[in-house]
Amino acid sequence: MMIQVYDPIYKNTLLVGIGETDKAVVRRLEKLTKYKLTNEEAGMLAIRGDARSVIFEGGNRVMRLPKYEPTPYWIATLAHEAYHVATFLTDRAGIHRGEGSDEAVAYEVEFTVRKVLEKVMKGRK
Numbered sequence: 001m002m003i004q005v006y007d008p009i010y011k012n013t014l015l016v017g018i019g020e021t022d023k024a025v026v027r028r029l030e031k032l033t034k035y036k037l038t039n040e041e042a043g044m045l046a047i048r049g050d051a052r053s054v055i056f057e058g059g060n061r062v063m064r065l066p067k068y069e070p071t072p073y074w075i076a077t078l079a080h081e082a083y084h085v086a087t088f089l090t091d092r093a094g095i096h097r098g099e100g101s102d103e104a105v106a107y108e109v110e111f112t113v114r115k116v117l118e119k120v121m122k123g124r125k
Helices: 022-033 039-044 072-092 102-123
Strands: 002-007 012-018 052-055 061-065
Touching: 002 022, 002 102, 012 022, 012 102, 022 061, 052 072, 061 072, 072 102
Parallel strands: 012 061
Antiparallel strands: 002 012, 052 061
16 A cells, blocks of 8 residues: 655655555655656665655655554554654754754654554545
């Protein structure tokens, strides 16, 4: 399952590959961005451990998750990866982590988790 989550605040799209192969994610990202990834960039998308999140030089964000399972562990993994993509995005926007910036990151994590879960649950009906 491939999901695109557009963030209207930061005007950025997150590509989420759930249970997808490396090749499928690379193809979708290249189609979305109209940019051919180098072998090094494509290698950055490989899942190491349970999941993976990457931001590329141009600001494209990608989240990789294992096949969806309605378990607390899967949702916790989603939240963990959502934190990474939120900090990538807020750092690029000049909102650096520290006193007073945690709310921006928290809202971005909430937005990402909610949008991914809405799309996953809608796709499973």
